[in-house]
Amino acid sequence: MLRYRRLVRVELNVTNLGRSSKFYEEIVGLTPIERNPDGSASFLCGSDDCLVVLHEFPVPGFRSIALSLEDESAFEGLHRQLSEHNVPYDVAPSEECDARNLLRAWRIAEPNSSAAFEFCLPRATAMSRTFTPTVAKIQRIGHVVFCTPRHAEAVTFMRKVLGFATSDDIDGVITLMRPPPSPYHHGVGVGLGARHGLHHVNFMVSAIDDIGIAMNRFKREGVPIVFGPGRHPASESVFLYFLDPDGLTLEYSFGMEEFPEVSPREPRVLPPVPASIDGWGGIRDPRMSATGLIQPYRAGSGWQAFVEGVA
Known part of the structure; x- marks a missing residue:
């Protein structure tokens, strides 16, 4: 079984880097680090040294996700899995x-959506900057959720090849998975959608007050709230979804079911009804998860083999 440490980085495409950098620093509450040699901007996200990297691109959406493996030996297992499944x-x-x-780091294209997945092993050295909580006490990047018309196939790939464990499934709507031995209910999700796109990026906060304070901050700043506050029955998280300047969907959440590594409960299949998504009876704004395409990656063509167009 492949063993992971955690989700360490998500990279997004935005249409105006200056505007989005200001938003992710001042409204979301990330700590800016630097501009990178390729012109992208990096931000620290919580005390776990998670990174959000923004790239200026004509079409907003998802660029890549990175998960750290447990140790060097995990790359041997990853090689076997990838080779066995071509x-x-x-x-x-x-x-x-x-x-x-x-x-070290390897990168693949998830074969159903062409989303770039990176697997890495960080050096055991401290980062030059530390995360400084400002408008929210963010702990980490909680999860990334994709949408694709090939939902079932993508879930099968992530389970059989990448070794993700299913926590819960809202039948025909979304599958929520965790990279073992992570205890958190889900670190990656796959929803059924008409396009290969970004559903949302989640930031876990350490106090429920962060949810209430964010609501008032977003109202003052004219940030669209598209769902919540509410509670997800599957993960038990209290949530609040909002939009970035390009209309990409972001989420703050507080609390989440944690699984023991030994003898975890079996995954559940919840009915495809609104009450399976929000136990508080909220109604989603149709703008939620409506924007954001996956920039396809062409594995085997070199480390920077991102396609200039989108799916």
Whole structure:
């Protein structure tokens, strides 16, 4: 079984880097680090050294996700899994690893959505900056959820090849998974959708007050709230969804079911009804998860093999 440490980075495409950088710092509450050699902007997200990286691109959406593996031996297991299922991968050049403070990194394209998944092993050195809570006490990037018309196939790939464990499934709507041995209810989700796109990025906060304070902050700043506050019956999280300047959907959440590594409960299949999504009876704004495409990655063509167009 593949073993992971945690979700360490999500990279997003935005249409105006300056505008979005200000939003993610001042409204979301991330700590800016630097502009990278490729022109992207990096932000610390919580005390777990999670990173959000923004790239300026004509179409807003998802660029890549990175998960750290438990140790060097995990790469051997990953190699076996990818080889057995004929999944090509790219190896990060040494200069790329040095720039990202990594020992090594591999990247694949999830074959159903062409979403870039990176697997890495960070160096055991402290980052040059630390996360400083400002408008919200963010703990970490909680999860990333995709949508694709090939929902069932993508879930099968993530389970059988990447070794993710299903926590719960809202029948025909969304599947919520965790990269073992992570205890958190889900770190990756796959929803059924008409396009290959970003559903939302989640930031876990450490106090329920952060949810209430954010509601008032968003109202003052004209930030659209598209769902919540509410409570997800599956994960038990209290949630609040809102939009960034491009209309990408972000989420604050507080609290989440945690699974023991040994003898976790079996995954559940919840009925496809509104009460399975919000136990408080909220109604989603139709703008939620309506914007944001996956920038396809072409594995086996080199580390920077992102397609200029989108799916």
